[in-house]
Amino acid sequence: MQQQISVITLGIDDRARSRHFYSEGFGWTPIFENDEIIFYQMNGLVLGTFDRSALAKDMNRFDLVTPGAFSLAHNVAEKEDVEPLMARLAQAGGRIIRPADAPPHGGYRGYVADPDDHAWEIAWNPTWPMDAEGRVRFGL
Amino acid sequence: MQQQISVITLGIDDRARSRHFYSEGFGWTPIFENDEIIFYQMNGLVLGTFDRSALAKDMNRFDLVTPGAFSLAHNVAEKEDVEPLMARLAQAGGRIIRPADAPPHGGYRGYVADPDDHAWEIAWNPTWPMDAEGRVRFGL
Numbered sequence: 001m002q003q004q005i006s007v008i009t010l011g012i013d014d015r016a017r018s019r020h021f022y023s024e025g026f027g028w029t030p031i032f033e034n035d036e037i038i039f040y041q042m043n044g045l046v047l048g049t050f051d052r053s054a055l056a057k058d059m060n061r062f063d064l065v066t067p068g069a070f071s072l073a074h075n076v077a078e079k080e081d082v083e084p085l086m087a088r089l090a091q092a093g094g095r096i097i098r099p100a101d102a103p104p105h106g107g108y109r110g111y112v113a114d115p116d117d118h119a120w121e122i123a124w125n126p127t128w129p130m131d132a133e134g135r136v137r138f139g140l
Numbered sequence: 141m142q143q144q145i146s147v148i149t150l151g152i153d154d155r156a157r158s159r160h161f162y163s164e165g166f167g168w169t170p171i172f173e174n175d176e177i178i179f180y181q182m183n184g185l186v187l188g189t190f191d192r193s194a195l196a197k198d199m200n201r202f203d204l205v206t207p208g209a210f211s212l213a214h215n216v217a218e219k220e221d222v223e224p225l226m227a228r229l230a231q232a233g234g235r236i237i238r239p240a241d242a243p244p245h246g247g248y249r250g251y252v253a254d255p256d257d258h259a260w261e262i263a264w265n266p267t268w269p270m271d272a273e274g275r276v277r278f279g280l
Binding site: 008039040063066136 | 141142143144145146147148149150151166167168169171172179180181182183184185186187192195196198199200201203204205206207208209210211212213214215237238243251256258259261263265268270273274275276277278280
């Protein structure tokens with residue numbers, strides 16, 4: 001069985017607000033958008049931001065709550081990249097949950113919530129190699 | 141800015157229960173594990189299952205709740221693969237939220253919650269190409 005994640009879909013309440021965060025904060029360009037969903041092509045998978053009630057209907061699960069017990073991470077190439085990106089995300093409508101510091105396992109990271117309260121870890125992790133297409137491998 | 145997700149981390153309450161679901165249900169092999177966290181190497185990113193209270197401490201966010209307003213998707217090669225995988229996941233401690241059917245946008249899919257209530261969409265999506273390493277591209 002392939003160890004494979006095809007899509008991460010985040011429920012959002014305000015399409016323009018979310019789009020602003022991802023396009024101005026991260027600098028990402030949608031590959032598709034309509035009134036309900038925006039897709040971003042990522043490193044071997046797709047990120048979707050989907051109207052929360054439409055996601056609930058699709059999942060057949062109507063009790064969705066935030067903040068969920070999960071986080072997404074975006075790794076950057078240099079330690080010095082962490083804080084400027086966190087600042088840009090905050091300026092684009094994000095909220096800093098944990099200012100950047102050095103975790104016990106090494107590297108450097110902080111957390112920012114997107115406008116719908118989904119948490120992103122912005123991390124410099126020198127033991128996890130990343131190729132030119134952004135594909136990451138676990139390392140120690 | 142790279143359109144890049146390095147890690148998806150799910151908060152879990154019972155390490156053995158979660159490990160059973162991912163290893164027996166999906167058939168995935170950890171690349172690293174200790175008492176707090178299990179990592180799985182995926183298609184260009186890493187999946188982590190992390191003790192929920194340790195995740196909360198790392199995120200500096202102590203009000204984590206489920207079910208979160210997000211879903212993960214695992215695409216399969218054939219329509220006929222969807223239901224057997226959903227059944228295997230249910231047998232390994234998952235819970236079917238939505239039995240498989242055909243969504244308006246095409247393909248075939250259902251949803252299964254993992255033992256910690258994180259939702260996985262199991263999908264056949266013939267318009268989204270997937271290469272031999274499981275890397276997916278958006279398609280129409």
